[in-house]
Amino acid sequence: MAHPEADVAPDHSSHASLGAGAMLATFLADPPAIPEAVIEDARRSILDGLGSLLAGSLEPQAQMIQQVVRGLGQSGDATVFSAGASSAAGAALANGVATHILELDDIHKGSTIHAAAPVIPAALAVAEREHLGGPAFLRAVVLGYEAALRIGEAVNPSHYRHWHPTGTVATFGAAAAAGHLLTLGASQMLDALGSAGTQAAGLWEFNASGAMSKTLHPGKAAMNGVLSADLARLGFTGAATILEGPRGFFAATTAHSEPGRVTDRLGEIWKVSENGYKLYSCCGHTHTAIDAVLGLRSEHGWTAEWLLEHLREVRLLTYAPGWEIVSERWPVTPYQAKFSLSYVVSVALLEGAVGLTQFGAERFGPDGVRDAGLASLLKRVRPAVSEDLTTMYPAAWPARVEIELQDGQVLRASGDFPRGNQENPVSTAALEDKFRGLVEPRLGRAVTEVALDLVRHLERVADLSVACTELNTLILRHLGEQA
Template sequence: MSLTSELVSLIRNKPVGQSDLEAAALFVLDTLACALGGLDTGPARMLRAVAPPETGDVARRAFYLGGLSHILEMDDLHRDSVTHPGCVVIPAAWAITDDRNLGGVAFLKAVLAGYEACCRVGMSVGKAHYRVWHNTSTCGPFGSAMAVADLIGLSHERAVWALGNAGTQSSGLWQFLESGSMSKHLHTARGAESGVLAALLAAEGFTGAPDILEGAKGFYAGLCPDPLPDAITADPDRPWELTKTSIKPWPCCRHTHPTIDAAIELHGRLGRAEIVSVTVGAYQAALDVCDRPAPQDPYSAKFSLQHCVAIALADGRVDQTSFDATARARMAPERRKVTVLRSLAVDGAYPRSWGTDVRVETANGRVLEAARKEAKGDPENPVTASELSAKARMLLAGSGMPSAEADRLVAVVLDLPGDRPVRSLGLFPAAPHGEPPLRARSA
């Protein structure tokens, strides 16, 4: 039996409880709020121009919502796989569920299945994969394909074909970071769309390689110098991977979050003391992606440990304005005080733990230190349902959504475990569905 066949069996044999459905609804709320909160951005307007969501093409609709979900950099993160599963899985599942007028329970079960596939493949790729490849983009299509396969009722064999055709579409390179390009939104858009196409083709009898992961010319051979194939089926009875996924409180790369968390603590202890030097001990993957001492644009600043720690120490908070031109200019002298280096202890715990050590020296000779094994929003330090609802309302308000409309969205999503029809969300209807759309206006 191939690894993808074993993965399909594992997922379809996992029991789903009411608490799992309720957890999935929270991640749906987070993803949709991230997507709708980014509607008024330049990348969102470009995505709409190419893939208008009102079209009846379900793959294009998944593409649009997938790209939109990742623009604000506030979507979820599964640490062990280093993936953002929500922005790939949920758009694909929504596009099919909305198109076929399915209920909330089927939708949420598909979300759980999709997260499981994305995260288990992501945990199997090994550390070296991430140095060149964006795990969300390469592993995401497995998740979106699995979600759609469940929604459209594919047989075991055809679900395996769907994963085979999802895997052959895997792509997504980190090179965009060097110029601050927008390609990361394309990664999530294509990750969602690829899974939809793979599953719909499989439904037509379009075959896919069953050994796409472990084959001699497959995924591991081409993209993974140090794969961990056993991770695909390890500990099948543990909780759903969705329940082990983190929620982001700050709008920047998750690799910066432990450092931000520690720096905000130190801000409260610094008082008015002048900072002389800052040392950040990080894990290697964070350095590979976020060692950027002089970011020249907002996106690069969101991937800069130096900028994030400097502004968190200075302001005691991080929000969307923390990365604009004014903030970058204000923090330029503070960033020059920051040294980032690999900590053996922190690196040894990664990816199970995304930690940091932050050390600050002041002009009056004080030395302040703070460490994190996990950040706010991790399963060990979770956001509550009320905190997540507040985050959603904040993101929606930032895009101009009236508070009554935001309250309705939150209520509808949280009611999905009761099998409320997904069309009642009213997101970008391709045709009239009976309820006014939440945000179908031109972005």
């Protein structure tokens, strides 16, 4: 007996009339000239993403994936940083995982997507395999962000309840970036988006146990994007209405979608220019609160000793979708601590920093935080959800903080946008400082400066395969000398 849907053959002859997905595919296949300022914003995103990638490539999770991808393809077409080379799909997977591990990769507030981890490794892997240069790579990154962030805005915030959009939505962005580099036509690009959408995955359940799955999400998104584009180039068809169809991505993964966001002012507003950058090594939903307490600490000159003696209570208000991700009150692992609003605010107050040091494994044990002072302060933190703040999300990521002292004095601070967001920006020089702070302690000054120079002068790079191979050779030499 025939399957009910088998009687109707898919029609790929009228892509242009199919709606948001087809309109996006047409744009991606033949975009207008990209303004120079937008190219510069893409460079900033690449700078920030590459720093997280290189530093994260030495983490145990990254090394597990690197070991796996050695068997996924022996072609050696693309660089696996800190671990040689693999197929383009394998390199995209490994580098995508590495970019996300340290929780310092970028964030776009409207879509809640860390686009660098899926999009940049996918684009870089295909650019290397095809022996393309820096200008093509920069354009592909712009277009990958365009697809990912626009579709993310169309499904946010209800998509976020169960789905991790960096794994789901960003699969479309990785396919768009790879597809542009392969010069797919509009029909082929739509096929690539169709194949990407049917592979899109990433559930938040990993957070219940602090499993490693979160870092797998962007890696698989990058890998699946490359696979989707490669298949489309060969004529492999994908669902033409993958976004808006009755059993498509919107219907399946969100309670309320806004398809118009996919095409709103397409070619006029460039989403990579809305990108945000993380300055703290933890979930982005905690960053506005961290900014607020660091501001109070600096303003009043508090020390850890003074706070432990004089602080009575810290009251935090946040928004519901963010709280669902950062509600861990008593972390027992570094990973849980990165998703604990209570912990990151406590450590920010006591130590004046929320970097990699604050999430060292030695700080945690089976009973929680080992440091007695930090554990004491953690008990004084009172987080809560505010309906008013929830209505502001995702256009804003607000936080309100009240610190009550033992003498009854109450000090307040608040913010709607964390530092690094478009509304509260950081300079390129600050991003380069962040890059150096991440990469130099792990891979040395020579690697750091060569990588920075590569990003600064991408337009001059004729073949990214040569440039990335040279950079990785330097990395492997450094690691060999340190062994």
